[in-house]
Amino acid sequence: VSWLGIHGHDAIRDAFAHADERGRLGHSYLFSGPEGIGKKRFALALAQAISCLKPKAGLNPCDECSACIQIKAGTYPDLHVVGLPEDKHEFPIALMQELIKSLGLKPSHQGSRRIAIVDDADALNEESANCFLKTLEEPPPDSLLILIGTAPERQLPTILSRCQVIRFQALNNSDLVKAAVEVGIVGSKVEAEKSVALAHGSLSRLKLMLDPDIQAFATALHRTFQTPKFESVALGILLTKFADAAKESAQKRIRAQFAVELLLALFRTALQHAETEQPELQAEPAIARLAKHPSPQALLSMIDVTLEAEQQIDRRFQLALILEALADRLGQILR
Ligand SMILES: [Zn+2]
Numbered sequence: 001v002s003w004l005g006i007h008g009h010d011a012i013r014d015a016f017a018h019a020d021e022r023g024r025l026g027h028s029y030l031f032s033g034p035e036g037i038g039k040k041r042f043a044l045a046l047a048q049a050i051s052c053l054k055p056k057a058g059l060n061p062c063d064e065c066s067a068c069i070q071i072k073a074g075t076y077p078d079l080h081v082v083g084l085p086e087d088k089h090e091f092p093i094a095l096m097q098e099l100i101k102s103l104g105l106k107p108s109h110q111g112s113r114r115i116a117i118v119d120d121a122d123a124l125n126e127e128s129a130n131c132f133l134k135t136l137e138e139p140p141p142d143s144l145l146i147l148i149g150t151a152p153e154r155q156l157p158t159i160l161s162r163c164q165v166i167r168f169q170a171l172n173n174s175d176l177v178k179a180a181v182e183v184g185i186v187g188s189k190v191e192a193e194k195s196v197a198l199a200h201g202s203l204s205r206l207k208l209m210l211d212p213d214i215q216a217f218a219t220a221l222h223r224t225f226q227t228p229k230f231e232s233v234a235l236g237i238l239l240t241k242f243a244d245a246a247k248e249s250a251q252k253r254i255r256a257q258f259a260v261e262l263l264l265a266l267f268r269t270a271l272q273h274a275e276t277e278q279p280e281l282q283a284e285p286a287i288a289r290l291a292k293h294p295s296p297q298a299l300l301s302m303i304d305v306t307l308e309a310e311q312q313i314d315r316r317f318q319l320a321l322i323l324e325a326l327a328d329r330l331g332q333i334l335r
Contacts, residue, residue, distance in 0.1 A: 036204025170201025
C-alpha cells in the first residue's frame with residue numbers, strides 16, 4: 001500500500017513521521033534528487049499530513065476533513081506553492097515577494113501551519129534567493145518551508161546552510177511501474193514494464209518514453225544525418241521544437257537530455273561501424289553515411305561537442321541556446 005500515492009520513499013516518510021511524533025519537525029527543508037521521482041508529490045503529501053484536522057498515527061491524514069479536501073483541490077489558504085513560470089528560466093523576484101507576503105499572513109485558523117513549497121529551486125537566481133533568505137533566517141512561527149531542487153550544490157551556500165537537506169533517490173523499477181500505473185501514465189503494468197529500463201527511475205522520463213511521437217522524432221533526427229548535405233539549421237529547429245513540446249521546464253530539460261542521448265548513441269554506433277572493414281554493411285542509412293563521412297576523428301569531435309551540450313543542459317543553461325549551438329558545431333565538423 002502506498003502512502004498517499006507515493007512509491008519508493010518510505011524511509012524518508014518514516015523519518016518525517018518520527019520527527020512529527022516527537023514534535024521535532026524542522027522549519028526548512030531542501031528536497032533534493034533527480035527530476036520526475038515524486039519530490040513535489042511528497043512535499044504536498046507531507047503538507048496534507050501535517051495540516052489534517054483529524055490525523056492518524058504515522059503521518060496519515062484522514063483524507064476527509066476540510067484541510068485535506070482543500071489541499072487536494074489546491075485551495076488550502078495556508079499552503080503556497082510556487083514554481084518556475086513556463087516562459088522563464090530564472091525565478092522572477094515578484095513571485096518570491098508574493099510568496100513571502102502570503103507566508104506573513106495570519107494562519108486561516110488557530111494551530112494551522114503555514115507551508116510554502118518552492119518547486120524548481122535550482123532556478124532561483126541570486127536576487128530571488130536573497131529575497132527568500134530573510135524568510136529562511138526568521139521563519140514565521142509554525143511555518144514549514146520546502147525547497148525542491150536536483151542537487152544541493154545548485155543552491156547558494158547561504159540558503160543551503162539554513163535548510164535540512166533530504167536526499168531523494170531515483171525509483172527502482174518495481175516502484176516506478178507501480179507509480180506509473182497509479183498516476184495513470186500507463187494502462188497496465190505490462191505496458192510500463194516495456195519501457196521502464198530506459199526511464200532511469202524517473203516517472204517523467206518514463207512518460208516521455210511512452211510518448212507516441214518519440215519514434216517519429218528519432219526517425220527525423222536520424223534522417224538529418226542521412227543526406228549528403230547536412231543542414232545544421234534544420235537540426236537546430238528539430239531539437240528545439242522537441243524540447244519545447246513540454247510545458248514545464250523540468251520536462252523540457254528531460255526531453256533535451258533524451259534528444260542529446262539519441263545523438264550520442266547515433267555517433268557512437270557510427271564510430272564502431274567506421275572502424276570495421278565494411279562500414280556500410282548492415283547499418284541503417286544514417287549510421288552507414290556517418291561511418292563513411294566524416295572521418296572517425298571527426299566523429300570523436302562530434303561526440304565531444306554533444307557531451308558538452310549534455311553537461312550544459314545539466315547545468316541549466318538556456319535550452320534553445322545549447323541546442324542551436326550544438327547543431328551549429330556539428331555542422332562545422334560535417335562541412
Ligand atoms: Zn484530514
